[in-house]
Amino acid sequence: MARFDRYLLSQLMTLFGFFALILVAIYWINSAVRLFDQLIADGQSAWVFLEYTALTLPNVMRITLPMAVFAGAVYVTNRLASESELVVMQATGFSPWRLARPVLSFGLITAAMMSVLTHLLVPMSHSEIVTRNKEISRNVTARMLTEGTFLHPAPGITFYIRNIDADGALHDVFLSDRRDSEEVQNYSAARAYLVNTAEDPEAEPEPKLVMVDGLAQTLDLQTRRLYTTHFEDFAYDVGALIDVSDEVKLGIRDLSTWRLLARTETAMAVTGRSEGWVVQEAHGRFTQALLCVVAALIGFSALQVGGFSRFGVWKQIVFAVSLLIVVKFVEGLVTDPVRKDADLWPLLYLPTLVGALLSVGLLAWAARAHRPRDRALPEAEAPA
Secondary structure (H helix, E strand, C coil): CCHHHHHHHHHHHHHHHHHHHHHHHHHHHHHHHHHHHHHHHCCCCHHHHHHHHHHHHHHHHHHHHHHHHHHHHHHHHHHHHHCCHHHHHHHCCCCHHHHHHHHHHHHHHHHHHHHHHHHHHHHHHHHHHHHHHHHHHHCHHHHHCCCCCCECCCCCEEEEEEEECCCCCEEEEEEEECCCCCEEEEEEEEEEEEEECCCCCCCCCCEEEEEEEEEEEEEECCCCEEEEEEEEEEEEECCCCCCCCCCCCCCHHHCCHHHHHHCHHHHHHHHCCCHHHHHHHHHHHHHHHHHHHHHHHHHHHHHHCCCCCCCCCHHHHHHHHHHHHHHHHHHHHHHHHHHHCHHHHHHHHHHHHHHHHHHHHHHHHHHHHCCCCCCCCCCCCCCC
16 A cells, blocks of 8 residues: 555544544433433443443444544545645646545445444344343342332333332332223232242242232223222232243344345244345345445545635535435435335445445546646747
């Protein structure tokens, strides 16, 4: 690689790292706040929160990587143009095609990074999140034993505990069951205990909520009648609210690319998705990597168009952003047809083709604009 190519590539990688760090931090903090509210409200520890935020990091990087590539290419090209470095290189005979060679190398390097994310790290992190969600859902203590807070361990269920003693006794318990569309059941008790009724210690837990000295209220929504029952002790099946089975349901993002392509029918059976969704997810991982190359070339080639201006190249920057939006718009147009018909999977590569053609057209336009023209000599200076 020539010295100028190494110089330009180092500039691109440095600014790419800077923008990637900023964008990942913004997206990661945004997702971390939502995770914090969700996990802490369910009674999870800070270590579980840190584990979840680390597992979501590969997906955040997958989202922000093309934007960082585009921003790095635009920023470096703008700086080199403003400092006349590109002008000097063009004066030495470097055409826009020659200047785009290190940008292409930059796009291929970032595409390799994106491939590692989409094919390895993101599916692994997603599958690990699904496994951890399953483990947390089986942890009855973490989900229900939180005092002073109205909890919702399952859809239609509201649970409240005023106080928890050191020996595990629950005081002033309230449980509302609205899962039945025809009636509402409310239970309140002065004390309660969460026990495991499984006879075999190695068997799956069968948690029961034993309420003592309480009141059961049943409201018939059709007749609008309320039935009340006082009880000394009452056992409520908590295991019906929480899935304690060992089965882990995976999504299409949790499976490897090889499994999606080579075992499409198995992936359909595991995820419950149609063939179009599976094929779109598999080929979409390749197109995301190619999008990095397209973003780098568009960011560079769009700034090569136009002459020098003391007001900067903000028009070219807006033009480059518009072209990238066009590529993403085409990507959105081809996604739904492929999900409906798996045989249309080549359409997924149309955004990459459109972006490549736009970059080639812009570079050809810039090369023609910078091509030296032969000028006729004046008659007085013409040779005899």
